[in-house]
Amino acid sequence: MPQLLLLIAAGAGLILVRRYFKKEQARIAADLRAAKEANERRDxxxxxxxxxxxxxxxxxxxxxx
Structure with a gap:
């Protein structure tokens, strides 16, 4: 039984880490897109x-x- 609880906790942790990385990836992509557009306007x-x-x-x- 403790192994099952550990497996469930690890799965939940992986889901939370994946969500964090997806949000971070979207934020960085938006920052890069904004910087690229600003650079093109400046050029x-x-x-x-x-x-x-x-x-x-x-x-x-x-x-x-």
Missing amino acids: LDHAVPLEQDPATGVYRPKRTH
């Missing part, structure tokens, strides 16, 4: 338009006249 806001130099074919930052 778009600070992007410098380029233009190709017809003589050399090299792309350089676009000049503002």
Whole structure:
């Protein structure tokens, strides 16, 4: 009988640990998603338009006249 109680307690503990890890995984995934979106927005806001130099074919930052 004590072995059965120990097995039940171990099973309940494993279920609780699994729930904790799933919640933690979801939280980390949400944090990473938010950081990625912020990084993409930052890249778009600070992007410098380029233009190709017809003589050399090299792309350089676009000049503002």
